[in-house]
């Protein structure tokens with residue numbers, strides 16, 4: 001296939017379903033992916049859309065429009081939402097586990113404050129490339 005053909009790829013909306021679990025996924029920057037791969041040099045990323053699969057039971061973490069699949073085993077980072085354990089990371093910028101967040105609700109306020117001041121680094125630290133605040137358990141949640 002020549003370059004001119006690849007430019008007429010299907011629209012982003014049509015291609016954001018995870019090839020493994022079919023969940024609709026949010027796009028993620030290549031820079032984010034490179035910061036979480038075990039061997040970034042072995043996985044050259046190309047000019048295309050990449051997505052982050054946040055299904056807790058799916059082994060796929062990132063996938064590209066061209067069918068590239070990057071799984072949990074390809075990452076140096078533990079993806080908290082894909083781990084059932086309470087000590088799995090929740091906030092990567094400030095080293096908060098789900099257990100910490102449930103035990104001490106003040107941590108949420110701390111993280112929110114730092115985020116407002118622009119002192120977080122979600123884009124590179126969090127494998128999802130997004131802010132962790134939405135992943136914090138509500139105060140009624142408990143660790144199973």
Ligand SMILES: [Zn+2]
Pocket residue numbers: 018019020021022023053054055058059060
């Ligand atoms: Zn998936």
